[in-house]
Amino acid sequence: MGFFLETLIGGLMAGMLYSLVALGFVLIFKASGVFNFAQGAMVLFAALAMARFSAWIPEWLGIDSRFLANTVAFLVSAALMFVVAWLIERLVLRYLVNQEGATLLMATLGIAYVLEGVGTSIFGSDIYKIDVGMPKDPVMILEGTFEGGLLINKEDLVAALVAAILVGLLALFFQKTTTGRALRAVADDHQAAQSIGIPLNRIWVIVWCVAGVVALVAGVIWGSKLGVQFSLVTVALRGLPVVILGGLTSIPGAIIGGLIIGVGEKLSEVYLGPMIGGGIEIWFAYQLALLFLLFRPQGLFGEKIIDRV
């Protein structure tokens, strides 16, 4: 029982991060109907910014405290992501209003290449470190309840908590604020939203800003785990099966889909692994996604797919 719970908690913690990445996709898809291929590039770009600014800022400003340096670096990186969002709307999206989905898709591919190129030429292409003081040692909990207690990785726990808080704030933002309601309106019907005076371009800047912050947080979490390097662009790939499972248009779907995949991966690795050979964790999510594509392409919570006319 203790071991099962340990695996379950490990899965939930990993799943929370998947949810976060998936949310980046869902936000942009909802508001602009485009699948954002640049999500991975945004994660890389944001992580590079964070890694480099946290190294440069102590030099430039003579700050000693690591905490302060990290905070300033985070804020500067977030501001940079806002600028990126603004530029994307200004230079790309604005000219593509009411275009075909395929056109928008290609545009986000283009954005991805530009971000990767510009990112590595400003910030360099070595492997960098992000050190936000994540606790590295595991911790034992519930020692009284279970024999031997439950061994929890503290770093994963902190990461999962941060992701959960961000996801919760975003959900509240979407449901409860005027801006959130405007975003949902745009997501539902562009033309009607415009006709009641919701400015599409400003909405787009806002969603891309939000997606930028999501990318930054994901970049910091994964960057401090794995180091900041080009392969961070693949972090976004982990969000793909989640959105297929949860539905591209559903925020609860992204959250629950992420958790299901996190837990499924870990449990199947541990309990099915010995039977069919290990390594399930690597392909589990994609297999599950494939099944969904076959039998329920709109995902668990997505709207039924209806071709636009």
Next chain:
Amino acid sequence: MNRQFGEAILDLKNVSLVFGGVKALTDISFDVREHEIRAIIGPNGAGKSSMLNVINGVYRPQQGEIILRGRHFARMNPYKAAKAGISRTFQNIALFKGMSVIDNIMTGRNLKIGTNLLLQAIWWGPARREELAHRAKVEEVIDFLEIQHIRKTPVGRLPYGLQKRVDLGRALAMEPSILLLDEPMAGMNVEEKQDMCRFILDVNDQFGTTIVLIEHDMGVVMDISDRVVVLDYGRKIGDGTPDEVRADPEVISAYLGASH
């Protein structure tokens, strides 16, 4: 009835709109006076919806201009139109399906709520208080349209007739000076039509809202509108009071003659 109208609040001059090879509108001119109910009628495909879409900038005509309270617009867009006090409903209801009735109507307050969406997203306290004030306005609209009982229902679950009413509610929440209605009674039964007529007349009467109305039901049009524009194949073939239009030979032949 002794009705008083103001100046022309909206003036359309020589508007032509082409889609590929289809001439949706050809050289259309007419005006709309303040506080009046102006109907646009014509057979299917005559260009009525296109006309409305030109007025609020969803479509951009190749020729012609829109003069709104003396301001010339060569290029209108829906956002500008909304800011200028034009609100509308859609022929194919375009409500926000995922939201409740009250939230849908609340979106109509968007322009009134404030200008800076980013600040609203961050400033919790003031934004919250402002939101409450606007809720009150939304409740007025809900009472006015007699839809209290479905306030919290997701609009997707409502029957067609009620969805049309919510669509009107969202437009009214904008407190428009000009209201464009694209077939607000299509697909309704007699009772629902009567309700809708009453709402339109009340809006016009109580708030002085100028109304441009597309409707198929001739009885309704002749009853409630002050002046009527008749379109056929994208051309204007008649313009005047209901009585004048009814007596116009060209209009009669368009309606009785052709099989479209």
